[in-house]
Amino acid sequence: MKNDPAIHVENLTKMFGDFTAVNSISFQVGKGEVFGFLGANGAGKTTAMKMLIGISKPTSGQARVAGFNVRTHAEEVKNSIGYMSQKFSLYNDLTIKENIVFFGGIYGLPKSVLKEKTQALVDELGLHDHADALVRSLPLGWKQKVAFSVALLHNPKIIFLDEPTGGVDPITRRQFWEMIYREASKGVTIFVTTHYMDEAEYCDRVSIMVEGNIEALDTPNKLKERYQVGSMNEVFLKLARNIE
Amino acid sequence: MKRFRGFVIKEFYHIFRDKRTLVILFGMPIVQILLFGYAVTNEINNVDLAILDKSKDAETQKIIHDIAASKYFKISDILEDEGQIEAIFKKGKVKAVLVFAPNFDKDLITNGSAGVQIVTDATEPNVANSVSNYLSSILQKYQTDINKAITIPYQIVPETKMYYNPELKSVFMFVPGIMTVILMLVSAIMTSISITREKEMGTMEILLVSPLKPHQVILGKVFPYVFLAIINAIVILALGFFVFKMPVQGSYFLLALESILFIFSALSLGILISTISETQQTAMMTSLMGLMLPTILLSGFIFPISSMPVALQVISNIIPAKWFIILIKGILLKGVGIVVLWKETVVLLFMILLFIGVSIKKYKIRLE
Amino acid sequence: MSISLKNIGKSYGAVKALSNISFDVKQGELFGLIGPDGAGKTTLFRILTTLLFPDNGEAKVSGYDIIRDFKDIRSHVGYMPGRFSLYQDLTVEENLNFFATIFGTTIAENYDLIKDIYEHIEPFKDRRAGKLSGGMKQKLALSCALIHKPRVLFLDEPTTGVDPVSRKELWEMLKRLQQKGITILVSTAYMDEASLCDRIALIQDGTILKIDRPQVIIDTFPSKIYNVKADSTYRLLQDLALYPDTHSVYPFGEYSHFTSADPDFKPSDLMRFLQEKQHSGIEVSETPATIEDAFMELSKASELIDN
Numbered sequence: 001m002k003n004d005p006a007i008h009v010e011n012l013t014k015m016f017g018d019f020t021a022v023n024s025i026s027f028q029v030g031k032g033e034v035f036g037f038l039g040a041n042g043a044g045k046t047t048a049m050k051m052l053i054g055i056s057k058p059t060s061g062q063a064r065v066a067g068f069n070v071r072t073h074a075e076e077v078k079n080s081i082g083y084m085s086q087k088f089s090l091y092n093d094l095t096i097k098e099n100i101v102f103f104g105g106i107y108g109l110p111k112s113v114l115k116e117k118t119q120a121l122v123d124e125l126g127l128h129d130h131a132d133a134l135v136r137s138l139p140l141g142w143k144q145k146v147a148f149s150v151a152l153l154h155n156p157k158i159i160f161l162d163e164p165t166g167g168v169d170p171i172t173r174r175q176f177w178e179m180i181y182r183e184a185s186k187g188v189t190i191f192v193t194t195h196y197m198d199e200a201e202y203c204d205r206v207s208i209m210v211e212g213n214i215e216a217l218d219t220p221n222k223l224k225e226r227y228q229v230g231s232m233n234e235v236f237l238k239l240a241r242n243i244e
Numbered sequence: 245m246k247r248f249r250g251f252v253i254k255e256f257y258h259i260f261r262d263k264r265t266l267v268i269l270f271g272m273p274i275v276q277i278l279l280f281g282y283a284v285t286n287e288i289n290n291v292d293l294a295i296l297d298k299s300k301d302a303e304t305q306k307i308i309h310d311i312a313a314s315k316y317f318k319i320s321d322i323l324e325d326e327g328q329i330e331a332i333f334k335k336g337k338v339k340a341v342l343v344f345a346p347n348f349d350k351d352l353i354t355n356g357s358a359g360v361q362i363v364t365d366a367t368e369p370n371v372a373n374s375v376s377n378y379l380s381s382i383l384q385k386y387q388t389d390i391n392k393a394i395t396i397p398y399q400i401v402p403e404t405k406m407y408y409n410p411e412l413k414s415v416f417m418f419v420p421g422i423m424t425v426i427l428m429l430v431s432a433i434m435t436s437i438s439i440t441r442e443k444e445m446g447t448m449e450i451l452l453v454s455p456l457k458p459h460q461v462i463l464g465k466v467f468p469y470v471f472l473a474i475i476n477a478i479v480i481l482a483l484g485f486f487v488f489k490m491p492v493q494g495s496y497f498l499l500a501l502e503s504i505l506f507i508f509s510a511l512s513l514g515i516l517i518s519t520i521s522e523t524q525q526t527a528m529m530t531s532l533m534g535l536m537l538p539t540i541l542l543s544g545f546i547f548p549i550s551s552m553p554v555a556l557q558v559i560s561n562i563i564p565a566k567w568f569i570i571l572i573k574g575i576l577l578k579g580v581g582i583v584v585l586w587k588e589t590v591v592l593l594f595m596i597l598l599f600i601g602v603s604i605k606k607y608k609i610r611l612e
Numbered sequence: 613m614s615i616s617l618k619n620i621g622k623s624y625g626a627v628k629a630l631s632n633i634s635f636d637v638k639q640g641e642l643f644g645l646i647g648p649d650g651a652g653k654t655t656l657f658r659i660l661t662t663l664l665f666p667d668n669g670e671a672k673v674s675g676y677d678i679i680r681d682f683k684d685i686r687s688h689v690g691y692m693p694g695r696f697s698l699y700q701d702l703t704v705e706e707n708l709n710f711f712a713t714i715f716g717t718t719i720a721e722n723y724d725l726i727k728d729i730y731e732h733i734e735p736f737k738d739r740r741a742g743k744l745s746g747g748m749k750q751k752l753a754l755s756c757a758l759i760h761k762p763r764v765l766f767l768d769e770p771t772t773g774v775d776p777v778s779r780k781e782l783w784e785m786l787k788r789l790q791q792k793g794i795t796i797l798v799s800t801a802y803m804d805e806a807s808l809c810d811r812i813a814l815i816q817d818g819t820i821l822k823i824d825r826p827q828v829i830i831d832t833f834p835s836k837i838y839n840v841k842a843d844s845t846y847r848l849l850q851d852l853a854l855y856p857d858t859h860s861v862y863p864f865g866e867y868s869h870f871t872s873a874d875p876d877f878k879p880s881d882l883m884r885f886l887q888e889k890q891h892s893g894i895e896v897s898e899t900p901a902t903i904e905d906a907f908m909e910l911s912k913a914s915e916l917i918d919n
Contacts, residue, residue, distance in 0.1 A: 040775035041746045140649045167772065167801045169648030169816060170908050174862045181846035181863070195775050198804060201865030220866055233776050233804065240777045250713030254702065261701045446697035450756075453661045455687040456714050609682075611663045 004067050006031045006158050006189035007052065012061035014047050021047040023212035024061060029191065029205075031157075034184050036203030036220075037193040038232075040240065044212040045193050052191070053160055054078050066157045079107070082151035085162035089147030092136040096127060096146055099135060100153065107154035121149045141172030148179055158189040166196050177202050197233040206232070208239055215239050247456060251464030258438065259468055269434070273426045273476050277483045280418035288374045294321035294332055294341045299348035303358075307386055311342070316378050333365045340364040340375045408577040419484035420572040421545035423477060424565045427503070428510045428539045430473045435514035436527040439465050444523050449611070458607050466511050473507045493579025502575065502585075505592050506568040510535075512599035513564070519606040539565040567591050614639045614764055614795035615660065619669035622655055622818075629655045630818040632669070637797060637811075642790045644809030645799040646903070652818040653799040654694055657768045660797070661691045674763045674795075687715070690762035692753050694769045700742030704733055704752055707741050708759060715760035725792065726755045729785050747778025754785065765789065767798040771805065783808045803904040814907050821910040826903060833901035833909065835859065838879060839867040842891040851889045855882065862908060869905060870896075 007029040014022040022044045029035040039045040050056035052065055054074035063070045066080035090099045097118060104114040122131045125145055135143060144164060151159055161180075165173045180202075184190055192203060200206050200220060207217040216223055216239060223235045260266065293311065297304050312319050321338055323329065332338045345351070345359030352358040362379050364372040409416045439462075442448040451461055481499075484490035492499065513535060521527040540546060542556060543565035549557055560566045567588040574580045574588075582589065615637040622630040630652045637643040645653050658664040660673055662682035670677065676684040698707045708730070712719050723730075733751050736744065741752060750770055757765060767786075771779045783805065786796055798809070806812045807826045814821040814829075822829060842848040849868060852861040857874040870882070879896040886894050 040777065041773075167649035169651070169911070170803065170904050171862075171911060172648075174864075174908075177863045178846070178849055181849065185844065185846035196802075197776055198802070198865070202863065231804075236776045237780060240775075247714050247716060250710055254699070254706070254710045257702055257706060258699070445700070446693050446695050447699060449663060449693045450691065450697050450711075451714070452663055453686050453689065453691045454711075454714050455683070455716065610665065611658060 004064070005029060006033070006066060007035075007191065008062075008064040009052070010062045012048065012051060012063050013059050014044075014051060014056065015059045020212050022051070025209075025212075025214045027207055027214060027217055029189055031189055032184050032187045034180060034190040034202065034204045035192065036200045036206035037191060037209070038195065038197070038200050038206055038236065039193075039209030040195055043209040045209050048209070049160060049162070049191075049193050052077075053081060053083060079154075080157045082154065082156035082159040083162075084144075084147045084151040084159070084164060086144075086164060086166050087162070090135045090143060090150065093134060095132050095134055096122070096138075097131050099146070100150055103150045104153045109154060117153055121146075125149065139169075139172075141168040141176070144168055145172070145176055145179065148176065152183065152188075156188070158191060159183065161190065161192045163194045163196060163199070164192065165199060166194075197231065197236050200232040200236075208236060210239060248460050248464055251456070251460065252467050255438070255464060255468045259472070265434075269430060269472065270476070270479070272429075273422065273480050274483065276422050276426070277419065277480060278487075280422060281415040281483075281488050288316055288371065288378060290318045291316060291340065291371070291375055292320040292338045293317045293375075293379075294323050294329075294338045295319055296323040296326070296329065296341055296343045298346040299344045301347075301349040303349040303352060304344045307344075307383070308342075310386060311379070311382055314378075314382060329363055338365070339368075339371055340379065342379060413488070415484070415488040416490055416577060417545075419480065419488065419490050420569055420576065421543075423480045423503075423572065424506070424543060424545060424568050425536070425539055426476055426480060427473050427507055428535055428565060430476055431469055431507050431510035432514035432517065432535050433528065433531040434472075435466055435469050435511055436517040436521065436531055437524050438469075439515070439518035440521050440524045440527040452609060452611070458604075458609055462515055462603070462607070466515065469511060469514075470504075470507055473510075474504065477503045477507070490576065492576055494575035494581060498582060498585075499572070499575045502568070502571045502589065502592075505589065505596070506564060506571075509564040509568075509592050509596045509599065512596050512603065515603045516599050516606070519603050519608070538563045542566065544569050564592060564595050613637065613672070614641070615643075615671070615673050615797060617660075617669065617671040620656070620659060620666045620671055621668045622652075622659065622664065622666050628818055630659075630666075633815075633818075633820055634669075635813055635820065635823050637795060639795055640790060640793050642786060642796045642798070642808075642810045644806055644812040645797065645815055646801075646803060646806050646812050646907070647799075647815035648801050650817075651815045653815060654768055655818075656815075657691075657693075657766050657797075657799065661689060661766055662686060687760070688763050690757035690760070690765045692757045692765075692767045692770060694772065696749050696753060698741050698749070698753055698756060701740060703738050703740055704744070705737040707752060708755055711756040712759045717760050719759065722759055722761050725761055725789075726758050728788055729758070730755045732781075745778075746774050747781065750774055750778060750782055751785075754782070758789070762794065764795045764797070767796065769799050769801065771800055771802060779805075803902065803907060806903040812903075814903075814910060816907075816911050816914070819914065821907065821914060829903060829906045830901050833906055835871045836877070837899050837901050837905055838870045838872075838882070839864075839895065839897050839899040840870045840882070840886075841867050841893065841895040842886060843893040844891070847889075848886070848891060851886065851891070855885055860909070860912065862905075864904075867895075867899075869899070 005028040009028070010026050011024045012022060012026070013020065013024050025048065037045055037049065047056065051058050051070060052063055054070050054077040058071060065077045068076040068080065070077050091102070094102065100118045100121060101114060104117065109117070122128060130138065148164065165176050168176065180190055192199065194200065203220065205217065205219050206223070207214045209215070220232055223232070224230065227235050227238045229235055229238065295308055297308070308319065311317050321332060323332065323341065329341050332341070341363040343361040343363060348358045360383065362376050364376050366372040442451065485492065514531070517527055517530050517534070521530055542560045543563055544560070545565070549560050549566065552560065571585050571588045574585050613636045618634050620630055620633040633656060645656065647653055655664065659666050660671060660678060662678055662685050665679065672678065673685050674688050678685060702710065708719055729751050733748050736748065741749065744752065754770070770782055774782065786798065790796055809826060811823065811825050813823045840848065840852065845863065849861060849863060852858060852868060852870055857872045857877060859871040859873040862869050883894055883896055
């Protein structure tokens with residue numbers, strides 16, 4: 001099982017009544033890959049991701065995440081993944097330390113490990129002066145960096161990021177991507193859902209979902225070549241226009 | 245004027261599209277009135293009673309028969325000794341035990357006095373009290389009956405007359421009370437929530453950056469609720485009138501006028517709350533804690549003000565509901581007019597002016 | 613001048629949201645305020661739309677003073693706040709009608725101005741605004757902000773959370789509005805939208821880093837930028853940081869943007885350095901600067917001054 005892909009999706013489908021939100025999608029994400037999962041609002045990417053993280057049951061099809069079937073082993077899936085989103089990642093009214101202790105506690109990390117990890121995290125992000133400050137008072141970019149580190153506390157094999165760097169200032173944003181590349185180089189698989197196309201440029205491979213289907217899946221470079229354009233934004237515009 | 249009309253139309257859209265709130269708004273007064281009218285009452289009916297008769301003679305049998313014949317009690321157990329009393333109370337069904345001393349008839353005839361004891365379960369004090377009163381009066385009546393033949397030389401027999409509510413119907417107390425609570429709820433809570441919702445949704449920002457004047461925004465917000473509150477008042481009074489035969493002794497015109505006055509005082513409180521709260525949640529909590537609780541507890545609706553500690557009596561003066569309850573009871577039950585009620589009316593008027601004044605001072609035409 | 617600011621400053625308690633902001637926007641100009649979340653963009657918009665008082669400085673919008681003449685400003689500007697601020701429980705048409713009414717006008721009266729935009733959503737005019745897609749919501753909000761024919765339009769992050777297709781449409785609409793003589797001040801956190809503006813102000817931490825035409829900002833970037841690529845991105849970033857002449861290294865999509873502190877920098881030297889570090893698939897090539905490069909360079913410089 002060593003060469004199993006981190007995420008393996010086959011004919012995954014989700015229906016809400018007559019409406020097909022996700023229409024028989026198939027793809028694989030390799031270990032240590034930075035995978036971009038793109039699509040407009042309502043294209044079905046959130047629904048697909050909910051199935052992958054084990055909080056929504058597929059109508060039909062298969063998905064294995066970190067080697068576990070999402071249908072039968074949702075709890076094991078949840079234990080092997082980390083999740084961070086732009087909308088919610090940390091409690092604003094708790095301090096950085098309190099957030100770390102809380103989220104570490106959820107995953108059952110022992111106190112000693114937690115203490116060690118907290119220290120390491122604070123050292124790494126240079127937050128000594130802010131460890132006891134309320135998260136509310138931090139700039140957005142810092143929050144996102146802390147949130148990412150918190151999502152990594154329990155050493156997940158795969159980490160799901162939902163629009164992680166929208167609105168973050170350019171320099172902090174790049175520090176954030178460096179952190180992502182660092183984790184990928186250690187073999188952690190990164191799954192980024194976003195509709196910010198400039199975020200897509202950073203991924204090893206991207207898939208683009210339009211109306212429940214995956215319309216394209218390749219490296220950003222090859223997609224740009226295929227559609228003869230200069231940016232992922234234009235690739236997306238071309239794809240969306242073809243569908244209309 | 246066109247702007248104002250446009251604003252009011254928009255408010256009505258909001259109200260009529262929020263079906264759930266609408267159901268609560270109109271369903272609640274009806275349900276509450278019916279509940280208070282039928283279920284919540286101090287009168288007792290068919291209370292379970294146990295008898296411990298240590299005498300078992302003709303007299304006690306007669307008394308037991310009288311009790312069983314009344315609609316107030318149902319004899320559900322006959323006990324053998326005192327030890328059983330507590331056991332039967334613990335089961336919870338039986339609320340009182342009537343104990344006759346041994347040799348009841350002999351004592352009654354030879355000594356002129358006989359021992360009887362009423363034991364009640366006082367976990368519900370109101371029930372215990374009523375039960376003991378009712379039982380006493382049945383015994384009293386029995387005593388009067390057997391004494392008929394004899395003339396007692398000196399006797400004071402008080403004759404009680406209950407003015408304005410001769411049958412002591414509790415619904416006469418609840419209808420004005422509920423009307424007060426509902427009007428306060430509709431007017432104050434709903435307006436304060438609807439104004440803070442605009443703040444929360446960010447639409448207030450756009451309204452501020454428009455030529456609408458603050459008073460147009462506030463009046464536009466308030467107007468629909470005046471309308472709703474008046475409908476509610478009519479529904480409640482109609483229910484009281486038709487279902488519970490609540491009288492309207494005074495003038496309808498004065499009743500309408502005072503109700504509208506009270507609605508305005510509640511609305512102005514709602515506006516005041518919305519000017520100091522930023523979110524619907526704070527507005528809601530402030531209204532509930534700051535308005536509803538005092539309206540229910542300190543207005544004289546449930547607990548008589550005269551029996552409150554002095555401090556609370558003083559506080560009750562700043563609660564509009566207190567004055568309104570006096571007004572409405574006066575009009576409905578006593579049939580008095582403005583000549584008597586002018587003082588309470590002036591107090592309400594003064595409160596409205598005060599709240600509106602503070603609100604205008606506090607209303608922000610900017611975001612800070 | 614359609615909008616002019618002089619030394620505008622604003623603090624919230626100890627936090628300085630804006631310090632000494634000055635710039636002018638010409639009549640009919642499409643001016644972009646570009647910066648990340650928390651840079652002070654929304655505060656600046658609120659000051660200009662008379663929703664907040666500045667602590668210091670003065671500003672005029674369409675000739676009216678933002679403090680003295682706030683009532684005039686309120687009836688002459690269109691404002692679209694950052695988050696969707698329409699009534700979700702009202703239909704498309706009811707929303708538009710409402711805003712027309714409160715500004716003392718009618719849809720019919722100014723239909724020609726919003727026609728382009730409103731046409732897209734007119735088929736859904738009986739739908740509740742809350743049920744519209746993100747792109748359609750933006751179009752409705754824009755229609756509502758335009759319904760009273762404002763002279764100046766303030767759009768606070770209109771493209772945040774909107775998909776690329778709707779974003780593109782929105783910018784096309786702004787261009788057309790500009791041709792009708794409306795002055796537009798728009799803010800965004802997307803650096804790639806800067807090139808769509810006539811002039812931009814780059815803003816961070818409440819300070820303006822630079823104001824100019826986007827092309828000028830790109831053309832005057834002080835050094836050459838190289839696209840560097842290797843198979844292991846993370847190791848590449850680490851090693852580039854160790855290269856002796858490195859001025860800056862930033863991941864930039866699939867490449868890393870590298871600038872050298874040495875004016876005589878030769879790409880071949882860097883290639884050799886990376887080969888020695890056992891990299892494979894190495895590419896080094898010159899690339900034009902982007903607004904984002906300029907932003908990072910300027911913000912780095914301003915931090916150096918601060919420290």
